[in-house]
Amino acid sequence: MEQIAGPEYSYLRQLVFDVSQNVLDASRDYLFDTRLTKVLRNQGMTRLDELVHKLRAQKNSALERDVAEAMTINETSFFRDLRPFDLLRQELLPKIIEARRFHRTLRFWSAACATGQEAYSVAMMLLEHFPMLVGWKFVIEGTDICSEVVQRAQAGRYHRIEINRGLPARFVVRYFDHVGEDWTVKPEVRKLCNFRQANLCGTSLPFNRATDSFDVIFLRNVMLYFDQPTRRTLLAGIHRVLAPDGILFLGSSEQPADLSLWTPILSGGTCYFRPRQPS
Ligand SMILES: C[S@@+](CC[C@H](N)C(=O)[O-])C[C@H]1O[C@@H](n2cnc3c(N)ncnc32)[C@H](O)[C@@H]1O
Structure with missing residues (x-):
């Protein structure tokens, strides 16, 4: 179930872009809900809107990095594509x-x-x-x-x-x-x-x-x-x-x-x- 609204997702998308230049597609906003679970837990939070609120309230580069890193896709394998x-x-x-x-x-x-x-x-x-x-x-x-x-x-x-x-x-x-x-x-x-x-x-x-x-x-x-x-x-x-x-x-x-x-x-x-x- 969507925890936050469209503007908050676009805030997170922009944040990820600013930190890692990764362009995330709005059609996959649901990935924030699953991938940010650990960041939320580390912050003692249960809801994405709390996290967005904290990010907006005060510049926190470490937390911004945590969010951007959590959204990376780390798929790889040995001798990939051979x-x-x-x-x-x-x-x-x-x-x-x-x-x-x-x-x-x-x-x-x-x-x-x-x-x-x-x-x-x-x-x-x-x-x-x-x-x-x-x-x-x-x-x-x-x-x-x-x-x-x-x-x-x-x-x-x-x-x-x-x-x-x-x-x-x-x-x-x-x-x-x-x-x-x-x-x-x-x-x-x-x-x-x-x-x-x-x-x-x-x-x-x-x-x-x-x-x-x-x-x-x-x-x-x-x-x-x-x-x-x-x-x-x-x-x-x-x-x-x-x-x-x-x-x-x-x-x-x-x-x-x-x-x-x-x-x-x-x-x-x-x-x-x-x-x-x-x-
Ligand atoms: C899909 S993996 C590819 C891994 C490996 N190169 C391969 O082909 O198997 C993409 C990797 O790019 C990293 N990545 C994404 N944006 C990056 C950036 N701005 N600087 C450095 N690494 C980045 C991600 O963290 C992720 O581990």
């Missing part, structure tokens, strides 16, 4: 490895990493298929706006159901420890990945060109929550922190808003993007 990982392994990484043979460092960024499966998939792929890279430095960064999922990523602990989605059995045996109903990534996988909270749509990206240049960036299944101007700004920032010969993966239904910055390349049944350089 094809980008197969393409990386078979075709793209061997070329990047050749190009980095003197520097001996590979840098990946799982932007909007949710609970970390994408980053850990990269780590496992490197350990499994590129054993010849002993002595190389692997940097795998995972960032997400939602602190709760970042903590889960840091813990690297997954329920059987999450493990059963997309992970080959031999990977489970080789790279996870069984702890009760859960599985925890082994330290050798865990130590390759760094996770932290970061807003992709804040005043600046969590990485900068001067110190961080990534070989591969995964920006998958997050742009669909943003409007066109936000996507445009974000992709211009991503372009700045991607190596000139680097690779960008978007979600299978996502496209860069500004194709003047990117060359789409179809290969291995998927699409990836190369940064165009100013001529």
Whole structure:
């Protein structure tokens, strides 16, 4: 049953947009009723109108963040969509490895990493298929706006159901420890990945060109929550922190808003993007 009226829902929608740039559709306002239950409980409240009243009465950035984070959709899985990982392994990484043979460092960024499966998939792929890279430095960064999922990523602990989605059995045996109903990534996988909270749509990206240049960036299944101007700004920032010969993966239904910055390349049944350089 609707707990608040239309203007209050639109207030919450605007608040979420202001904090995370996520555009929520009015037809799905009912999601506030279910997703904000925990925020209400933490505030000692039972009704959404009390929460809206408190938010309106006085600026409370922490509470605004809690509301925006609670409305994020954190769906992910190990080796999600598989094809980008197969393409990386078979075709793209061997070329990047050749190009980095003197520097001996590979840098990946799982932007909007949710609970970390994408980053850990990269780590496992490197350990499994590129054993010849002993002595190389692997940097795998995972960032997400939602602190709760970042903590889960840091813990690297997954329920059987999450493990059963997309992970080959031999990977489970080789790279996870069984702890009760859960599985925890082994330290050798865990130590390759760094996770932290970061807003992709804040005043600046969590990485900068001067110190961080990534070989591969995964920006998958997050742009669909943003409007066109936000996507445009974000992709211009991503372009700045991607190596000139680097690779960008978007979600299978996502496209860069500004194709003047990117060359789409179809290969291995998927699409990836190369940064165009100013001529
Ligand atoms: C559907 S998940 C995608 C996870 C992963 N990239 C994948 O494709 O499996 C979307 C993630 O984007 C995050 N997100 C939404 N808005 C964000 C923002 N402004 N900055 C950083 N992360 C954001 C959400 O918290 C959520 O974990």
